[in-house]
Amino acid sequence: xxxxxxxTSSIGEGEDSDVEESEKxxxxxxxxxxxxxxxxxxxxLCCGFSCFQQAWAVKNTLTTPLFKSLYGxxxxxxxxxxxxxxxxxxxxxxxxxxxxxxxxxxxxxLLVFGVSFMIFDAWLT
Numbered sequence: 001x002x003x004x005x006x007x008t009s010s011i012g013e014g015e016d017s018d019v020e021e022s023e024k025x026x027x028x029x030x031x032x033x034x035x036x037x038x039x040x041x042x043x044x045l046c047c048g049f050s051c052f053q054q055a056w057a058v059k060n061t062l063t064t065p066l067f068k069s070l071y072g073x074x075x076x077x078x079x080x081x082x083x084x085x086x087x088x089x090x091x092x093x094x095x096x097x098x099x100x101x102x103x104x105x106x107x108x109x110l111l112v113f114g115v116s117f118m119i120f121d122a123w124l125t
Contacts, residue, residue: 037045067073067081100107 064078067078068075073081096110097107100110
């Protein structure tokens, strides 16, 4: 008599068992996603997003005058500064993703480099 489970199984039986267990986990995860959120959960989500939106609005409100006064940027060029971030993200993110997939197959080295650079940059400022 063989004791079979996902870890120890006879040849050929383990693959079916693994697939069945994986499908069962997937179904359980989908069931959790389909459950309606409680009112408390919805309020908590809204509070978190509200704080994020308020911080974003304050940043946007204060940065334009900062560009004009601190850096001497003329009013007609402020829009170019605001569009630089999204445009660079539109170009750089796919390039880095493709580069990481081709070179190493993983994005972890680029993430480690990026986080290290951000920490260093934050330390400088």
